[in-house]
Every structure is written in C-alpha cells, then in structure tokens.
Amino acid sequence: xxxxxxxxxxxxxxxxxxxxxxxxxxxxxxxxxxxxxxxxxxxxxxxxxxxxxxxxxxxxxxxxxxxxxxxxxxxxxxxxxxxxxxxxxxxxxxxxxxxxxxxxxxxxxxxxxxxxxxxxxxxxxxxxxxxxxxxxxxxxxxxxxxxxxxxxxxxxxxxxxxxxxxxxxxxxxxxxxxxxxxxxxxxxxxxxxxxxxxxxxxxxxxxxxxxxxxxxxxxxxxxxxxxxxxxxxxxxxxxxxxxxxxxxxxxxxxxxxxxxxxxxxxxxxxxxxxxxxxxxxxxxxxxxxxxxxxxxxxxxxxxxxxxxxxxxxxxxxxxxxxxxxxxxxxxxxxxxxxxx
Amino acid sequence: xxxxxxxxxxxxxxxxxxxxxxxxxxxxxxxxxxxxxxxxxxxxxxxxxxxxxxxxxxxxxxxxxxxxxxxxxxxxxxxxxxxxxxxxxxxxxxx
Ligand SMILES: Cc1cc2nc3c(=O)[nH]c(=O)nc-3n(C[C@H](O)[C@H](O)[C@H](O)COP(=O)(O)OP(=O)(O)OC[C@H]3O[C@@H](n4cnc5c(N)ncnc54)[C@H](O)[C@@H]3O)c2cc1C
Ligand code: SF4
Ligand code: SF4
Numbered sequence: 001x002x003x004x005x006x007x008x009x010x011x012x013x014x015x016x017x018x019x020x021x022x023x024x025x026x027x028x029x030x031x032x033x034x035x036x037x038x039x040x041x042x043x044x045x046x047x048x049x050x051x052x053x054x055x056x057x058x059x060x061x062x063x064x065x066x067x068x069x070x071x072x073x074x075x076x077x078x079x080x081x082x083x084x085x086x087x088x089x090x091x092x093x094x095x096x097x098x099x100x101x102x103x104x105x106x107x108x109x110x111x112x113x114x115x116x117x118x119x120x121x122x123x124x125x126x127x128x129x130x131x132x133x134x135x136x137x138x139x140x141x142x143x144x145x146x147x148x149x150x151x152x153x154x155x156x157x158x159x160x161x162x163x164x165x166x167x168x169x170x171x172x173x174x175x176x177x178x179x180x181x182x183x184x185x186x187x188x189x190x191x192x193x194x195x196x197x198x199x200x201x202x203x204x205x206x207x208x209x210x211x212x213x214x215x216x217x218x219x220x221x222x223x224x225x226x227x228x229x230x231x232x233x234x235x236x237x238x239x240x241x242x243x244x245x246x247x248x249x250x251x252x253x254x255x256x257x258x259x260x261x262x263x264x265x266x267x268x269x270x271x272x273x274x275x276x277x278x279x280x281x282x283x284x285x286x287x288x289x290x291x292x293x294x295x296x297x298x299x300x301x302x303x304x305x306x307x308x309x310x311x312x313x314x315x316x317x318x319x320x321x322x323x324x325x326x327x328x329x330x331x332x333x334x335x336x337x338x339x340x
Numbered sequence: 341x342x343x344x345x346x347x348x349x350x351x352x353x354x355x356x357x358x359x360x361x362x363x364x365x366x367x368x369x370x371x372x373x374x375x376x377x378x379x380x381x382x383x384x385x386x387x388x389x390x391x392x393x394x395x396x397x398x399x400x401x402x403x404x405x406x407x408x409x410x411x412x413x414x415x416x417x418x419x420x421x422x423x424x425x426x427x428x429x430x431x432x433x434x435x
Contacts (some may be wrong), residue, residue: 014430014434014435015434015435016432016434016435017434033342035429036426036427037426038423038424038425045377054426055425055426056426072408073408073411075423076420085411085417086412088412088413089414091409091412092409093384093386093407093409094387097350097353098434098435119362141353142434144435151384151409151412151413152383153415154383154413155380155384158378158380158383158395159383160347160383160384160388161349161382161384161386162347162386166345183350183353184353184432184434185352185353185354185432185434185435186350186353186354187354187405187408187435188386188387188407188430189405189407190407190408190412192407221409332356
C-alpha cells in the first residue's frame with residue numbers, strides 16, 4: 001500500500017502522451033525539439049562524431065557530443081560499428097493492444113481506488129513454451145495487454161506473434177479481466193533482451209549511446225524506461241563534465257560507461273547476465289517445468305478426498321524416473337545460479 | 341466475442357501515414373524462392389507485411405510498424421530496411 005503514496009513506485013503510461021509531456025520538459029530547459037525528422041547517419045570527421053545528417057534539406061546538425069537514443073534498432077550505433085546486427089535471440093518481439101474499458105469497470109474489476117493502477121505479469125502457458133512473458137496493465141480508461149517472446153523463439157516455433165496475443169487474450173485466466181473491452185490500437189515493438197553480454201560500445205569520440213540502443217533492459221523485471229532515463233541522465237552528467245574541460249574524446253566520455261556500470265543498471269544487468277540465454281538454450285524450463293509446476297500446484301490444491309501425502313507422492317512419481325529427477329534437480333540448480 | 345481477432349482487423353486499428361515509396365526491399369527474391377522454405381518473414385512479421393505470391397514477395401510496406409524484426413530475423417539478410425522518411429510511417433495515437 002505504500003506504493004499508493006508518494007513517491008509512487010510505478011506509473012503506467014501511454015507513450016504517445018507521455019513522450020510529448022517528457023519532451024516538453026526538455027524544451028522547458030532550453031532544448032530545441034525537431035520532430036518528423038530521421039537522422040540518417042552520424043557525421044564523422046577525423047575519427048570523431050561531430051553531428052548528425054538528417055533527411056531534411058540542409059539538415060546537418062553539429063554538436064560537441066551526439067547522444068544516440070535511437071532505440072532498439074539503433075541503426076546509427078550500428079553504422080559506427082559499435083554493435084553488429086542483433087541476433088534473433090537478443091531481441092524479443094512484443095505485440096500489444098490497448099483495450100477501451102469503462103473507468104468504473106476497471107476500478108471494480110481490479111479492486112482499485114481512483115487513480116490507482118495495477119499490473120499483472122503473465123508467465124508460463126501464455127507463451128506456449130517459448131521464452132517470454134505477457135503483461136496486463138490498467139490505465140485510466142483503457143487496459144494494455146501484450147505478450148513478448150524472443151524473435152528466435154517465434155522463428156523456431158513458426159508462430160505468428162498476433163496469434164499468440166489472441167491466445168493470451170482468450171486464455172481462461174485472462175479473458176475475465178478484459179471481458180467487454182474494445183480494442184482501440186494494436187502495436188508491435190522489439191525489446192532488447194540480450195542483457196549484459198550484448199551491451200555494445202557506449203562511448204566514442206564525440207558520441208554516447210543510451211537506453212534501448214545500448215541494450216539497457218532488464219527483461220526479468222521488465223525494466224527499460226527507467227534505465228533509458230537514468231542512462232540519459234548519466235550521459236548528460238558526463239557531457240557537462242567534458243564541457244567543463246573542453247574534452248570530448250572517447251577517453252573522457254568513457255566515464256559514462258563507468259558510471260553506467262556502477263549504477264543499478266550495470267549491476268542488475270550483470271546479476272541476470274546469463275538468465276535469458278540459459279532459458280533460451282534449454283527449452284525444458286518453459287516447455288516442461290513450468291507446466292509441471294502448474295500441474296503439481298493444481299493437484300495440491302484440488303479438494304478431491306486424497307490426502308496431501310498421497311498427492312505429494314503422486315507428484316513425485318510424475319516427475320519421472322530417478323534419472324529424470326536428477327536432471328530436474330540439476331536444471332533447477334542451474335536456474336537458481338543464473339537468477340541469484 | 342472480442343473484436344479484432346484477425347491481423348487484418350488489428351491493422352485496421354492502426355493509423356499509418358504511408359509514403360509513396362517503400363522503405364523495405366527484398367533484395368533477391370530468388371533467395372526466398374530457393375533457400376527459405378518457410379518464408380519465415382511472412383510468419384513472424386507482426387503486421388503481416390510480407391505475402392508470398394508464388395515466385396515473388398509482396399511487401400505491404402504501408403502497414404509496417406517499423407519494429408525491425410524482419411531485418412534481424414531474415415536468415416539471409418535479404419531485407420534492406422530503413423525508416424520511412426520523416427513524417428511518414430506509423431502514427432502512435434495511444435500506446
Ligand atoms: C510492449 C513493451 C512493454 C514494455 N514495458 C515496459 C515496462 O513495463 N516498464 C519499463 O520500464 N519498460 C518497458 N518497456 C521498455 C521500454 O519501453 C524501453 O526500454 C524504453 O522505451 C527505451 O527508451 P529509449 O528512449 O531508449 O528508446 P525508444 O523509446 O524506443 O525511443 C527511441 C526513439 O528514437 C526514434 N528513432 C530511432 N531511430 C531514429 C533515427 N534514425 N532518427 C530519428 N529518430 C529515430 C524512434 O522512432 C523512437 O521514437 C516495454 C517495451 C515494450 C515494447
Ligand atoms: S525471411 Fe528473408 S529469405 Fe525468407 S522469405 Fe523472407 S525475405 Fe526471403
Ligand atoms: S519492420 Fe516489423 S512490421 Fe515492418 S515489415 Fe519488418 S517485421 Fe513487419
């Protein structure tokens with residue numbers, strides 16, 4: 001309940017609105033906002049980034065430092081050779097829908113006070129054995145529902161992402177929450193989930209990389225916006241320092257990378273550095289163990305006259321032969337190691 | 341019954357300001373024809389932009405969400421991918 005008071009723990013936002021509001025904050029501080037313009041490449045002179053070339057006529061813009069905040073695809077950082085093309089197991093493809101639902105219905109259904117919100121994380125059957133998760137967030141008079149899986153998983157299982165979204169929406173655990181709502185927008189986006197090992201070069205001569213472009217997402221806790229904003233702040237602090245010394249070289253700007261790694265961003269990404277790849281490499285977790293845990297829990301909680309001892313024995317038997325049990329125990333230890 | 345079940349219905353909810361020329365190009369349709377039995381981009385593209393028409397790929401770029409999946413997911417790097425020109429492409433109304 002302390003999350004319902006200031007400083008609030010989390011907000012759900014609709015990006016179209018939030019981004020405008022957030023950009024306005026920068027403008028208030030004196031930034032010049034240029035919309036509807038694509039940065040086509042960095043202008044590099046003598047091994048140093050000195051600006052960006054845009055697709056506007058006479059659209060070259062020069063700067064002491066260019067901050068690349070161009071999101072997951074980050075074609076600009078790729079052009080600079082900071083990262084190669086991402087592999088399909090370094091990105092998750094998320095599809096989502098915004099569902100219109102009456103404010104009072106949302107508050108009743110999710111047990112909320114006015115202006116309170118609720119997030120539900122969906123884990124397990126939602127992704128049909130592919131590494132990924134689903135989510136259901138409340139907004140004021142809409143819900144956001146989505147599901148994301150590694151692109152490599154969709155390719156391997158030959159699954160259409162919107163079919164998976166429909167599957168989640170119609171899942172008996174989810175359907176009651178969204179009953180009576182009306183889809184008003186459909187969206188698809190990649191999430192960088194390569195984690196620690198995929199963080200590219202983030203500082204060069206006259207250039208820094210922040211946010212999704214630097215793969216700064218904690219997929220396990222679904223944190224990305226906070227990391228994007230914090231990395232942006234760390235970049236700004238570094239540039240202020242660089243400006244004071246009039247030195248925009250890589251060795252100076254590399255302070256940013258150090259700050260990043262010392263912050264919760266670097267620490268958290270390090271903590272989970274092997275998690276996604278572990279679950280991707282060993283499909284038994286999502287394909288077998290999660291359904292197995294669900295079955296076991298369901299058996300334990302079924303009131304059918306059998307004693308809990310009998311139930312436990314049956315669950316134990318269902319785990320398979322001694323050899324299979326050893327494998328399971330070993331896999332659980334490994335899972336603990338990548339998550340701890 | 342929930343509405344927007346098919347991808348066509350979902351896409352109908354999205355606003356696009358389509359440019360007159362495509363920002364997506366399949367470089368060599370022959371690779372699709374001979375090397376890519378699943379035509380995998382027609383499966384994982386969240387907007388069903390790619391449609392295989394016997395010997396060639398139809399690219400409905402107007403409905404592209406600019407997610408980047410096809411550029412990363414095509415096993416033969418056979419898709420040339422750019423952002424649409426400034427002011428064109430998908431328009432986010434809410435999310
Ligand atoms: C479905 C989904 C759910 C999520 N849920 C959460 C959540 O619950 N909590 C959380 O913390 N995070 C969440 N995230 C992650 C979060 O959205 C991202 O981590 C965050 O938005 C990253 O911010 P960014 O500014 O780095 O990149 P983006 O928000 O992607 O912004 C990059 C911008 O740059 C623009 N751009 C790219 N290239 C160019 C160019 N060449 N020229 C001009 N403009 C360009 C893009 O159009 C885009 O507007 C979620 C992501 C998705 C997809
Ligand atoms: S995934 Fe690539 S090679 Fe396969 S059909 Fe699509 S464009 Fe062609
Ligand atoms: S960028 Fe995304 S939506 Fe657009 S064609 Fe490629 S996969 Fe489809």
